Amino acid sequence: MESRMEGDVFSGFGERYQMNGKLLQNFQKSFVQVQDILDQNRLLINEINQNHESKQADHLGRNVGLIRELNNNIRTVASLYGDLSHSFARTIDASSEGESTGTLKSDGKANNQKRFRTG
Secondary structure, eight states: OOOOOOHHHHHHHHHHHHHHHHHHHHHHHHHHHHHHHHHHHHHHHHHHHHHHHHHHHHHHHHHHHHHHHHHHHHHHHHHHHHHHHHHHHHHHHHHHHHHHHHHEEETSOOOOOOOOOOO
């Protein structure tokens, strides 16, 4: 295993930071959306429970729409998490590809290039 020089460790740091910063912003935005939806779901569930306990026909009828809204919210949360997962996987793949294509050491020599043996 080859030792890494200080230049190797920091090569591409700026690019990775920008990519990770963007990823972090996307995560934060999505998590805020998810939290808002989950807070709304909590309110919906409380209202559904109150309507159910009241046993009044109009309240029970209203639960049908509330439950539909709750289900749509759950689908939205699942979609947001799916998008986050996909975005994260793409970022990791891009980062791995960047590392495997090689960078230059401070002395100008290539680093991280794959070597193949013949015969």
